Amino acid sequence: MNTITTHVLDLSRGEPAARIDVRLECRADDGASWQLLAQAATDDDGRVRDWPEAPEATAGTYRLTFATAGRFKESFYPEISVTFQVKDAAQRYHVPILLGPFGYTTYRGS
16 A cells, blocks of 8 residues: 555654654544554655555545654653544555654645
8 A cells, every 4th residue: 555655754863764663554434443454664764655465545534653662762752643534545645754852743745
């Protein structure tokens, strides 16, 4: 699945954040639980470009969870979850994270 991609940049070092574990989940039909679709680690460029074992995206609510514990000597956020909606599965959904030890920013990229 390459409809959903992500990129993590380490703002404290000014470089991509390699080897961050990321989970991709979809909200289940019951509306309360989450279904794990795939797991990956960011590459040397801080990216997850493809989720080989994930099914094709459909319209729905998705969540990316980034395991950020251990990235910094001191960090306030051991994990970051970003929940977003896919309305048109034919479009690309790129979800970047700008990461620091005490904060992060995310947005819909291109």
